[in-house]
Amino acid sequence: MKFQVDRDTFADAVSWTAKSLPARPSVPVLAGARLSVDDGKLTISGFDYEISTRVTVEVTGESAGTALVSGKLLAEIVKALPNKPVDFVVDGPHAELTCGSARFTLPTMPLEDYPSLPQMPEAIGTIDADEFARAVAQTAVAAGKDETLPTMTGVQIEMTGGGIGMLATDRYRMAIRDSTWEPGASDVAVTVLVPAKALADTARTFGSHSGPVTIAVPQNSEGAPGMIGFTAGGRQTTSRVLDGQLPPLRSLLATSYATTLKVRTADLIEVARRVALVGDRNSPIRLSFDEDGLVVEAGGAEDAKASEGMDCSLDGEPGKIAFNPTYLLDGLSAMDAPYTAFKMNELGKPVVMTGQPAPEDEESDTNHDVYLYMLQPLRWDA
Amino acid sequence: MASDLRRFIGPDLSDDGIGIMHVDMDAFFASVEIARDPSLRGKPVIVAGLGPRGVVAAASYEAREYGVHSALPTAVARRRCPHGVFITPTVSYREVSRAIMAIFREYTPHVQPISVDEAFLDVSGARRLIGTPVAIARAVRERVRAEHGLTCTVGIASTKFLAKLASEASKPDGLGVVPVATELEFLHRLPIRSVWGIGEKTAEKLTRLGLRNVGDLARLDVDSLAAAVGTAGAEHLYALSRNIDPRPVRPERVEKSISGETTFDRDAPDGSVWGPVLLELSRKVASRARAAGWAGRGVTVKIRFGDFRTITRSRTLAAPTDVGHEIYAAARDLADAAATAPVRLIGVRLDHLVEAAAVGRQVALGEPEHGWRDIETVIDRASAKFGKGAVRSAGRLERPDSRVDTPKPGNPGR
Numbered sequence: 001m002k003f004q005v006d007r008d009t010f011a012d013a014v015s016w017t018a019k020s021l022p023a024r025p026s027v028p029v030l031a032g033a034r035l036s037v038d039d040g041k042l043t044i045s046g047f048d049y050e051i052s053t054r055v056t057v058e059v060t061g062e063s064a065g066t067a068l069v070s071g072k073l074l075a076e077i078v079k080a081l082p083n084k085p086v087d088f089v090v091d092g093p094h095a096e097l098t099c100g101s102a103r104f105t106l107p108t109m110p111l112e113d114y115p116s117l118p119q120m121p122e123a124i125g126t127i128d129a130d131e132f133a134r135a136v137a138q139t140a141v142a143a144g145k146d147e148t149l150p151t152m153t154g155v156q157i158e159m160t161g162g163g164i165g166m167l168a169t170d171r172y173r174m175a176i177r178d179s180t181w182e183p184g185a186s187d188v189a190v191t192v193l194v195p196a197k198a199l200a201d202t203a204r205t206f207g208s209h210s211g212p213v214t215i216a217v218p219q220n221s222e223g224a225p226g227m228i229g230f231t232a233g234g235r236q237t238t239s240r241v242l243d244g245q246l247p248p249l250r251s252l253l254a255t256s257y258a259t260t261l262k263v264r265t266a267d268l269i270e271v272a273r274r275v276a277l278v279g280d281r282n283s284p285i286r287l288s289f290d291e292d293g294l295v296v297e298a299g300g301a302e303d304a305k306a307s308e309g310m311d312c313s314l315d316g317e318p319g320k321i322a323f324n325p326t327y328l329l330d331g332l333s334a335m336d337a338p339y340t341a342f343k344m345n346e347l348g349k350p351v352v353m354t355g356q357p358a359p360e361d362e363e364s365d366t367n368h369d370v371y372l373y374m375l376q377p378l379r380w381d382a
Numbered sequence: 383m384a385s386d387l388r389r390f391i392g393p394d395l396s397d398d399g400i401g402i403m404h405v406d407m408d409a410f411f412a413s414v415e416i417a418r419d420p421s422l423r424g425k426p427v428i429v430a431g432l433g434p435r436g437v438v439a440a441a442s443y444e445a446r447e448y449g450v451h452s453a454l455p456t457a458v459a460r461r462r463c464p465h466g467v468f469i470t471p472t473v474s475y476r477e478v479s480r481a482i483m484a485i486f487r488e489y490t491p492h493v494q495p496i497s498v499d500e501a502f503l504d505v506s507g508a509r510r511l512i513g514t515p516v517a518i519a520r521a522v523r524e525r526v527r528a529e530h531g532l533t534c535t536v537g538i539a540s541t542k543f544l545a546k547l548a549s550e551a552s553k554p555d556g557l558g559v560v561p562v563a564t565e566l567e568f569l570h571r572l573p574i575r576s577v578w579g580i581g582e583k584t585a586e587k588l589t590r591l592g593l594r595n596v597g598d599l600a601r602l603d604v605d606s607l608a609a610a611v612g613t614a615g616a617e618h619l620y621a622l623s624r625n626i627d628p629r630p631v632r633p634e635r636v637e638k639s640i641s642g643e644t645t646f647d648r649d650a651p652d653g654s655v656w657g658p659v660l661l662e663l664s665r666k667v668a669s670r671a672r673a674a675g676w677a678g679r680g681v682t683v684k685i686r687f688g689d690f691r692t693i694t695r696s697r698t699l700a701a702p703t704d705v706g707h708e709i710y711a712a713a714r715d716l717a718d719a720a721a722t723a724p725v726r727l728i729g730v731r732l733d734h735l736v737e738a739a740a741v742g743r744q745v746a747l748g749e750p751e752h753g754w755r756d757i758e759t760v761i762d763r764a765s766a767k768f769g770k771g772a773v774r775s776a777g778r779l780e781r782p783d784s785r786v787d788t789p790k791p792g793n794p795g796r
Binding site: 379 | 679736739741745
């Protein structure tokens with residue numbers, strides 16, 4: 001097997017595959033990147049039984065064949081190469097890579113132990129890559145990291161003829177993002193729960209390529225689909241899906257809210273970060289608001305204390321509320337809108353955060369209602 | 383104790399407006415040995431190094447009557463008290479000490495240990511939540527007795543200095559309150575030599591000046607004192623004689639934890655037997671956390687198998703909790719994975735503690751206002767009123783073959 005390939009193209013492809021390879025593989029071959037050449041095309045793939053990646057690039061001077069080399073090592077090497085054509089030749093147990101005057105020899109790994117990659121399932125629709133990246137990032141932030149509650153570590157993707165919704169929660173906060181997409185059929189009704197971390201990685205890398213992302217889910221109708229696939233710009237990835245479903249999160253939304261507090265998103269992020277310095281990640285951040293403005297506080301009693309005032313517009317009763325600082329900042333950072341509205345009912349009940357246009361820009365047609373982030377304030381018991 | 387002192391110190395005097403406690407274990411090392419081996423009770427027990435250069439570490443009150451005290455060479459102690467029971471330490475006093483300090487911390491976070499066997503507590507903030515200083519002192523003394531078979535003496539006063547003098551004046555197995563209204567009457571009657579903070583040399587100089595008790599000292603002005611003991615010393619004595627001691631009780635920052643464990647009379651074959659016990663332990667640990675105002679993020683399960691192999695498994699929760707049901711959920715999960723053989727002992731520990739009032743409670747979205755925590759709080763109150771075990775989970779009712787020990791406080795996380 002041999003080929004010659006453009007350095008930048010090769011570097012992009014290899015680093016993309018290597019990123020999803022396991023750091024501590026259960027079997028050594030799973031740390032490998034599989035290089036397969038045929039008919040002017042090189043396909044680089046990786047698989048760890050949970051996530052598979054496949055990227056195809058054009059090559060020249062090839063002779064067909066397949067080889068398995070350490071993905072991380074290959075990625076490191078290619079990244080460091082000068083900007084010259086790269087020649088890759090496999091000779092028995094070694095692969096030789098030359099680029100300009102640089103020459104590397106890598107051991108190859110046994111292909112016979114390498115699992116075969118899952119087939120890409122049938123496409124069920126497409127979504128704009130940038131919209132996909134944004135929607136996933138805005139929801140994945142609320143997903144849980146506790147592996148003992150696996151359901152909560154996923155982003156639930158709900159695909160229907162009318163739209164695509166993404167939801168995630170770690171029990172303490174939740175995020176819901178609705179998007180438009182191009183369903184393959186008007187009667188599509190598929191819900192899958194995808195591990196949030198892998199999904200966020202995929203969406204981020206796809207987001208840098210404009211164009212559509214194709215979503216593929218096996219249509220076997222028998223229970224859970226088992227996997228989901230995404231394709232964009234010559235790159236394919238599949239992910240295992242999680243069992244179960246999130247609780248009916250939309251039912252937690254109230255039909256109306258008594259109080260709405262509106263603040264400039266960037267200002268509150270800055271103030272909250274500054275004030276939170278006096279506490280650790282579990283020290284509450286307290287918001288007190290009335291007609292005169294908003295005061296953000298943290299710490300107190302015997303510990304260090306910080307407070308800062310800022311402008312706000314209030315529609316409803318003055319009040320006080322406290323949040324876990326991480327949960328608050330996660331929501332604000334995901335907000336993607338110049339202003340953020342906190343919508344509240346009585347104390348102790350979940351608070352909904354949504355994006356708002358700037359007051360001077362009320363006419364803007366940006367629809368901020370597509371995203372909401374709900375978080376549970378802290379309670380103090382008697 | 384001089385009889386006229388009793389008017390100014392005693393167990394039943396007013397604790398209004400004072401909240402500093404000094405708790406001192408009585409003949410600590412010797413008492414620990416006696417608690418371990420009750421046949422030693424009433425005998426002159428001397429814990430000492432038994433080598434040729436050994437010294438006495440502690441002596442029971444019976445042995446003290448023969449003039450045996452700590453730091454005395456063992457050989458001298460043997461001459462003074464030939465029929466004494468001389469033993470070398472058999473258990474870790476530090477472990478016992480930690481467990482006792484943990485009891486203190488259930489009543490207030492302001493605990494300042496000053497050695498293995500004594501500590502200052504500031505309970506002034508606990509008056510409304512937990513009880514008056516006297517009530518806390520009685521509770522602490524009772525628990526130290528019930529859980530460790532040891533006695534201690536508590537002094538309660540307005541300052542650390544006076545609280546320490548109060549406990550010294552009430553030893554052994556006593557409780558001495560020095561009411562703030564008459565605290566100087568008490569202090570001024572104490573002989574200068576007995577006052578903590580006045581060294582041997584200084585006391586000698588003062589005696590030569592004809593000063594016998596603290597009251598004599600208080601009548602002198604700073605300048606006359608300075609002539610005798612130097613400026614710095616004079617200011618110190620001046621402050622002491624007027625009970626001016628602004629030093630706060632400084633809690634030692636320690637890794638705190640609350641734990642409980644149970645040994646089964648017969649090894650528990652599976653979760654159907656140890657599960658309900660683990661639930662009850664989780665509830666007790668949570669109840670104690672709530673009583674002390676703590677919430678914890680770390681849950682650790684300890685399992686000892688029939689062959690004494692002991693393992694621990696830990697998990698960090700997403701948010702601090704003081705709810706037994708939540709502790710149990712994590713503990714059960716850990717135990718299910720770890721209990722691969724019949725279980726001799728099971729325990730649960732809550733650590734990474736934070737003050738619940740400072741962090742609030744992160745409940746789940748849409749969690750009802752009244753959940754498990756309220757149920758458990760009701761159980762707390764019922765147990766306080768009708769006694770432990772007034773309310774128990776149904777799963778525990780049909781298991782007479784296992785026994786839940788009183789949870790042992792401690793901080794084994796070192």
